Amino acid sequence: MDKEVFLETVNLTKKFDEVLAVDKVNMQVKLGEIKGLIGENGSGKSTISAMISGLHRITSGDIYINKKKYTPKNPLDAREKKISMIVQETGTINNLSIAENVFLGDEVRFKKNTFVNRKKMMVEAKKALEAVELDVDVTKSINTLNFEQRKLVEIARALYYNPTLFIVDETTTALSHEGRVLIHRIMRRLKSENKAVLFISHDLSELMEICDSLTVLRDGNFIRDFEKEQFDENEIKQEMVGRELEGDFYRSDYDGTSTGQVVFQAKNVSAQGLKNINLELHKGEILGIGGLSGSGMHELGKVMYGNIRLSAGEVLVYGHETPSFFQKLWKQKDKQNTGNMSPEAKPIRLTNIKTAIANKVGYVSKDRDQETLILEASVKDNLTLSALDKLDSYGLITQKAEKRFAQEQIDSLLIKCSSMNQTVRELSGGNKQKISFGKWIGNDSKILILDSPTRGVDVGVKTKMYQLLYDLKQQGYSILLISEELQELIGMSDRILLMKDGAITKEFHRSEKVDEKTLIQYMI
Known part of the structure; x- marks a missing residue:
């Protein structure tokens, strides 16, 4: 028996100025089904979901709900039609309470005359968070929650309104293993209640496991539908990118050696969520964490960058601080007198972000x-912000130098944007991540702290990022790679440090014998 169609798009089209993001896409979402939406970065996945949920206006084409035309002007219109969405970007607002974030835009629900019944709001917020198993004081600021907990608040907000269509846009990449298990359970429950789920993800194995059908997009165009019995990983990948992807995208070598020269070090470090951490990062090494x-690995990245x-x-x-304007003038004279001699690297105590940047330490x-x-700044401004010292010529930074620098990063990282003046908020997740890389690589940061660097990017971009990391290693860059994806750590790292309860529990060197099963026992 065929399942009932809840939502259908007919020739759905979206333009951003002259950029055609979605081109005449026809798609159905059925009740009692989890439908996956997959494609490379910039393929139009998030744009389609944003039009369905009222975040973007439709340029042309139509959406139908239960065969009736539906043209949402905002997310409240979508909510009235029983559509809730969890966005890829952060969907909470700083400095508001957790409860206020749960009912963001719907405070009128608790309004009586001119006053908001905050006591009732707190009770309902607590009830909403029970659905995602988050036990926190809802009167506290949202700032007290970590990134994953904030995402759970967004999920609770979406579920509170009992949606018939639940749209999940790249949310699982922000969650730990336990968080993923929870949202998978929620999606399966909604399916069993004869509701619809539209699941957008770059994790193909996750989609193949969870979904009943898949729609593939490429460059804003509908390419193909796959039913469960047709799922084939290589075939889906080929449809996504328009070509066959050959080989593995991880490193093929098992040479975990580096120069041996220590460039970055933590000595007996204790801080928020960390206990007596000791580690050394060497020149030309990828060190996986x-x-x-809750293990402390994300806090470790912030500590190493001077942010905690x-x-x-x-x-x-162990580096050389970026000289000031007057030091640069002195160095120019010094070079004329003594030649261009590089001083020995010396240990500098890193206590804040300014010191990190001055010593060419970048953090994503x-x-x-x-x-x-x-997000509200342009591609150019985001790329050049951390390279102002590099672009400085005798105290002046010209627009020509900024544009040249930005264009070099756009070209080398293949960043898809209408122009360097386009705001970053409008870009896909993968292109945002490329800008995050580019702003540090472009300013010659030789030490890179990368926390979940491939989160929310497709298989094609992942391949390029892994190749970039390996190329940087070969050029002598030093990389601290923090990741919840064990295969990523195993595939890319020269050494792996595992953490539990704020402490390092085990070290592994690059080897064919290292596998996920071996690592997990030191994490639990």
């Missing part, structure tokens, strides 16, 4: 939208 949610204050120990970077956060990028 793994663990479960230490309670004990020290972080040392797991929560890139909040901590790495300025």
Whole structure:
């Protein structure tokens, strides 16, 4: 028996200025089904979901719900039609309480005359969070929650309104293993209740496991539908990228050696969520950091970048601080007199972000939208912001130099944008991540702290990023790779440090014998 169609798109089209993001897409979402939506970055997945949920206006074409035309002007219109969506970007607002974030835009629900019944709001917020098994004080600021907990608040908000269509846009990449298991359970429950789920993800194995059908998009166009019995990983990948992907995208070598020269070090470091951490990162090394949610690995990245204050120990970077304007003038004279001699690297105590940047340490956060990028700024401004010292010529930074620098990064990283003046908020997740990389690589940061660097990117972009990481290693860059994906750590790292309860539990060197099963026992 055929399942009932809840939502259908007919020639759905979206343009951003002259950029055609979605081109006449026809698609159906059925009740009692989990439908996957997959494609490379910039293929139009998130744009389609944004039109369905009222975040973007439709340029042309139509959407139908239960065979009736549906033209949402905003997310409230979508909510009235029983459509809820969890967005890829951060969907919470700083400095509001957890309860206020749960009912963002719907405060009128608790309004009586001119007053909001906050007590009732708190009770309902607590009830909403029970659905995602999050036990927190809802009166506290949302700022007290970590990235994953904030995403759970967004899921709770979406579920509170009992949606008939639940849209999940790249959300699982922000969650730990336990969080993924929870949202998979929620999706399966909705399916069993004869509701519809539209699941957008770059994790093909996850989609193949969870979904009943898949729709493949490429460059804004509908390519093909796959039913469950037709799922074939290689065939789906080929439809996504328009060509056959050959070989593995991880490193093929098992040479985990480096120069032996220490460039970055933590000595007896204790801080928020961390206990007596000791590690050394060498020149030309990829050092992987793994663990479960709450292990302290994400906090470690922030500590090494000077973004969390230490309670004990020290972080040392062995480098050369970026000179000031007057030091540059002195160096120019010095070069004329003594030649271009490079001084010995010396240990510098890293206590803040300014010192990190001055010593060519770059950091890409797991929560890139909040901590790495300025979403309302242009592609050019985001790329050049961390390279102002490099672009400085005797105290002046010209627009020509900025444009040249930005264009070099756009070209080398194949960033898809209408122009360098396009705002970053409008870009796909993969292109945002490329900008996160480019802003540090472009300013010659030789030490890179990368927290979940391939989160929310497709298989094609992942392949390029892994190749980029290996190329950087070969050029002598040093990379601290923090990831919840064990295969990523095994596939790319020269050494792996595993963490549990804020401490390092085990070290592994690159070897064919290292597998996920071996690693997991030191994480649980």
